[in-house]
Amino acid sequence: MTLSTQPYKGARDFYPEDKRIQKYMFGVMRNVAERFGYEEYDAPILEPLEIFTAKTSDEIVGEQTYSFEDRGGRKVVIRPEMTPSVSRMVAGRRQELTYPLRWYSIPNLWRYERPQRGRLREHWQLNVDLFGIDGIEAEHEILLVADGIMQALGATKDMYTIKLNSRKLMNGLMRDYLQLDEAQAHKLSRLIDRMHKTDHAEFVDQVGAIFTPNQHEKGLDKALLSLLKTSNWDEVSLDASSSEALKKIKQLINMLETSGITNVVFDPTIMRGFDYYTDVVFEVFDNNPKNNRSMFGGGRYDGLVGLFGVKPVPTIGFGMGDVTLQNFLEDHGLIPEPNTETDIYAVLIGDVYDRAQNAISSLRGLGINVTVDSTGRKPEKQIRVALKKQVNYVLFIGESELNDGRFTLKNLYSGEEARYDIQKIASIVKDYKKT
Amino acid sequence: MTLSTQPYKGARDFYPEDKRIQKYMFGVMRNVAERFGYEEYDAPILEPLEIFTAKTSDEIVGEQTYSFEDRGGRKVVIRPEMTPSVSRMVAGRRQELTYPLRWYSIPNLWRYERPQRGRLREHWQLNVDLFGIDGIEAEHEILLVADGIMQALGATKDMYTIKLNSRKLMNGLMRDYLQLDEAQAHKLSRLIDRMHKTDHAEFVDQVGAIFTPNQHEKGLDKALLSLLKTSNWDEVSLDASSSEALKKIKQLINMLETSGITNVVFDPTIMRGFDYYTDVVFEVFDNNPKNNRSMFGGGRYDGLVGLFGVKPVPTIGFGMGDVTLQNFLEDHGLIPEPNTETDIYAVLIGDVYDRAQNAISSLRGLGINVTVDSTGRKPEKQIRVALKKQVNYVLFIGESELNDGRFTLKNLYSGEEARYDIQKIASIVKDYKKT
Numbered sequence: 001m002t003l004s005t006q007p008y009k010g011a012r013d014f015y016p017e018d019k020r021i022q023k024y025m026f027g028v029m030r031n032v033a034e035r036f037g038y039e040e041y042d043a044p045i046l047e048p049l050e051i052f053t054a055k056t057s058d059e060i061v062g063e064q065t066y067s068f069e070d071r072g073g074r075k076v077v078i079r080p081e082m083t084p085s086v087s088r089m090v091a092g093r094r095q096e097l098t099y100p101l102r103w104y105s106i107p108n109l110w111r112y113e114r115p116q117r118g119r120l121r122e123h124w125q126l127n128v129d130l131f132g133i134d135g136i137e138a139e140h141e142i143l144l145v146a147d148g149i150m151q152a153l154g155a156t157k158d159m160y161t162i163k164l165n166s167r168k169l170m171n172g173l174m175r176d177y178l179q180l181d182e183a184q185a186h187k188l189s190r191l192i193d194r195m196h197k198t199d200h201a202e203f204v205d206q207v208g209a210i211f212t213p214n215q216h217e218k219g220l221d222k223a224l225l226s227l228l229k230t231s232n233w234d235e236v237s238l239d240a241s242s243s244e245a246l247k248k249i250k251q252l253i254n255m256l257e258t259s260g261i262t263n264v265v266f267d268p269t270i271m272r273g274f275d276y277y278t279d280v281v282f283e284v285f286d287n288n289p290k291n292n293r294s295m296f297g298g299g300r301y302d303g304l305v306g307l308f309g310v311k312p313v314p315t316i317g318f319g320m321g322d323v324t325l326q327n328f329l330e331d332h333g334l335i336p337e338p339n340t341e342t343d344i345y346a347v348l349i350g351d352v353y354d355r356a357q358n359a360i361s362s363l364r365g366l367g368i369n370v371t372v373d374s375t376g377r378k379p380e381k382q383i384r385v386a387l388k389k390q391v392n393y394v395l396f397i398g399e400s401e402l403n404d405g406r407f408t409l410k411n412l413y414s415g416e417e418a419r420y421d422i423q424k425i426a427s428i429v430k431d432y433k434k435t
Numbered sequence: 436m437t438l439s440t441q442p443y444k445g446a447r448d449f450y451p452e453d454k455r456i457q458k459y460m461f462g463v464m465r466n467v468a469e470r471f472g473y474e475e476y477d478a479p480i481l482e483p484l485e486i487f488t489a490k491t492s493d494e495i496v497g498e499q500t501y502s503f504e505d506r507g508g509r510k511v512v513i514r515p516e517m518t519p520s521v522s523r524m525v526a527g528r529r530q531e532l533t534y535p536l537r538w539y540s541i542p543n544l545w546r547y548e549r550p551q552r553g554r555l556r557e558h559w560q561l562n563v564d565l566f567g568i569d570g571i572e573a574e575h576e577i578l579l580v581a582d583g584i585m586q587a588l589g590a591t592k593d594m595y596t597i598k599l600n601s602r603k604l605m606n607g608l609m610r611d612y613l614q615l616d617e618a619q620a621h622k623l624s625r626l627i628d629r630m631h632k633t634d635h636a637e638f639v640d641q642v643g644a645i646f647t648p649n650q651h652e653k654g655l656d657k658a659l660l661s662l663l664k665t666s667n668w669d670e671v672s673l674d675a676s677s678s679e680a681l682k683k684i685k686q687l688i689n690m691l692e693t694s695g696i697t698n699v700v701f702d703p704t705i706m707r708g709f710d711y712y713t714d715v716v717f718e719v720f721d722n723n724p725k726n727n728r729s730m731f732g733g734g735r736y737d738g739l740v741g742l743f744g745v746k747p748v749p750t751i752g753f754g755m756g757d758v759t760l761q762n763f764l765e766d767h768g769l770i771p772e773p774n775t776e777t778d779i780y781a782v783l784i785g786d787v788y789d790r791a792q793n794a795i796s797s798l799r800g801l802g803i804n805v806t807v808d809s810t811g812r813k814p815e816k817q818i819r820v821a822l823k824k825q826v827n828y829v830l831f832i833g834e835s836e837l838n839d840g841r842f843t844l845k846n847l848y849s850g851e852e853a854r855y856d857i858q859k860i861a862s863i864v865k866d867y868k869k870t
Contacts, residue, residue: 002744003486005527008511011479013524016538019475034776035799037806040454044446044557045480045543046501046513051438066481068503071547076443078481078513089448092440098823100810103451108480108543112506122479137788137809148799259792309437341469353572357694364470364583371472374572375535388533 010121020338029126032148038102043085049075051084055276064111078110082127091308099132118324129317138316139280140255147261154334157263161285165270167277172242178220193271276301296320343429345386346372349398356397366426445556455773464561467583468539476538478520484510486519490711499546513545517562526743534567553759564752573751574715575690582696589769592698596720600705602712607677613655628706711736731755778864780821781807784833791832801861
């Protein structure tokens with residue numbers, strides 16, 4: 001039987017040129033997160049199923065997880081998201097950890113769904129979380145980090161919009177203003193969450209179906225629909241808690257604008273799919289009219305750590321997936337030209353593999369990345385391979401060079417070549433790497 | 436219900452202090468691999484089961500895999516090793532890739548087994564593979580890389596031994612010298628592979644059981660046992676193929692010794708567990724008498740790429756697991772003191788969070804990693820947290836500092852403190868980072 005060379009459906013092979021792009025993105029994420037004092041952590045990709053059934057959405061746990069029984073009969077799942085794992089870890093050392101706690105991770109996550117643009121079965125997702133601050137400073141900082149990554153990747157403010165909302169505000173509205181019970185409110189949240197992916201007429205129908213005849217008569221479904229598009233929230237009569245939540249959103253927008261983040265708006269249609277959010281939620285949208293959709297988001301989830309039997313910790317965080325992000329960077333021409341890590345391609349002339357070892361090992365000792373062509377092919381063929389691998393320098397090593405202790409270094413792009421000793425070769429290549 | 440805070444059995448949570456050690460080890464691995472011109476790749480953690488049933492050992496596939504059916508009825512497995520995946524990827528682009536191909540990856544791998552010291556259900560494993568060279572230069576280079584990583588981690592030659600053997604030699608011996616058929620040879624390989632973990636008397640019994648009465652009479656089982664401990668291989672009468680295989684091992688040892696690797700020996704008991712090895716195999720042993728065991732290994736597997744319906748590629752590689760390696764580094768005192776990535780802990784005095792943003796953002800813009808204490812606690816408490824988080828500098832930001840544009844920077848370890856502007860603070864901290 002011949003085996004297929006295809007990767008599992010909805011998952012990706014990363015050939016070196018693909019891996020370089022991923023490493024570039026992850027490198028920027030790490031730099032920015034650490035610039036704000038966040039520390040990297042990690043957790044196993046397999047988790048007990050129960051930590052997801054608690055507060056991740058029903059759709060994900062019931063239909064989209066890779067869950068199974070292990071050989072010992074334990075129900076396990078390949079994690080579909082990282083938030084329950086990080087909450088578990090914080091809860092596990094609730095007392096010993098020093099707050100505020102700033103943590104980040106770039107886990108590999110899996111969901112069983114139909115692969116499509118921007119959504120695969122497997123992806124990687126930066127998770128940034130701030131534990132222990134209940135004030136608005138936490139919201140402000142976490143959005144600075146999210147925006148900082150976008151900026152560091154070369155995105156400009158016109159390319160994306162940060163949309164804010166508040167679960168507290170929406171819960172208050174649904175309870176007091178729209179008079180919905182909990183089940184109705186939960187259903188409505190789901191509908192609003194999918195609103196931008198749903199045809200508008202269909203959305204109106206679905207919303208209508210949630211309200212009782214009595215609520216219809218009072219015009220509450222119409223009230224909702226107009227709320228979702230009003231720009232004049234001052235005229236909406238809010239209960240105290242909702243009013244406070246809205247004030248917080250406005251204050252946050254002010255703080256962000258003062259920090260130079262002007263591409264931020266309040267948008268009551270932002271709900272986020274997870275059940276664990278408790279207050280501010282946000283999503284970052286691609287402004288590209290051809291691809292105007294949410295790229296990533298996050299929010300406050302003050303209750304999740306407490307599910308593990310310890311005192312709750314106020315928490316806010318976000319998750320930024322690599323697939324959507326890479327699509328965005330590609331569409332906006334923001335992927336930099338990837339460079340090979342190899343500095344020198346050593347071309348061996350004749351049967352000199354053994355004798356060439358000293359020179360090669362000295363170069364490596366001086367911090368130079370050297371590939372040796374040990375195939376015994378003709379030098380012309382070796383140079384062609386160096387070009388194909390986009391290595392900048394070839395170094396010729398043959399009998400005469402070895403006897404002389406000086407080797408010809410050729411810059412394949414400028415065509416320059418000259419003969420130097422090993423120290424000089426290392427310093428030329430290092431200077432070139434700096435430019 | 437209260438959820439458990441424990442990770443899944445046999446898997447690890449990486450709190451930031453654990454993750455730093457892992458990042459240190461992986462960083463060294465990456466540096467050395469790239470020093471030799473290897474490029475990083477990656478593949479999905481889920482693979483079709485069939486690519487492992489072909490040539491991974493029966494024990495692993497039948498008893499130790501995390502395999503299950505996905506929601507579409509496909510048989511999948513969380514990879515127990517990386518070699519089939521990388522072979523699949525090379526086969527998938529057999530024609531387009533440029534040889535020799537030097538690839539490395541640090542995948543996460545899973546095996547269902549009883550967790551014990553040095554062996555968990557989950558681990559990470561550096562995989563380094565060289566495709567396209569059938570000459571001994573490939574064996575030499577791959578061992579230089581393996582040894583280079585040990586050296587770069589601070590290990591000295593007296594701490595570990597590289598043991599070499601050849602599957603070709605052993606297959607020839609079992610076929611011609613011991614007159615075993617294929618099934619007997621396969622069983623014997625397995626026994627020899629586990630020999631060092633088995634009581635000697637038991638091993639002798641198990642070996643005895645493989646030979647037929649007729650073979651016993653000829654003394655072939657005794658011949659095997661004495662072969663496994665002989666130091667005088669020149670007296671063993673070998674067929675042509677075995678003799679050539681032994682010569683290759685001796686030549687390789689010479690080449691390695693010339694390259695300064697003197698802690699290398701021939702050991703006919705080294706078999707390696709996988710069925711796909713075809714020629715030279717090796718294992719690196721910890722010399723610590725309390726823990727004298729194999730840490731990692733590899734070998735040549737020229738046939739695996741060909742299983743995917745393309746022309747085979749000569750290949751040699753090794754896998755180096757993080758659990759055993761970390762145990763080794765700990766035992767030998769080779770884990771360096773981990774440092775936090777945070778440079779400055781900003782202590783806010785009074786209600787200055789908003790006004791402090793400019794100074795903090797300027798420092799970050801200058802490349803300094805700054806954590807802000809936005810809790811509003813007393814400065815003394817904030818300093819205690821900075822100490823606990825082992826940040827070297829605290830920066831005091833209060834009304835008077837903000838009016839002045841100059842801030843007090845304190846080195847928590849030396850006790851030195853003075854007031855500077857932002858530029859000067861950044862340059863002091865950068866100088867400190869260099870030391």
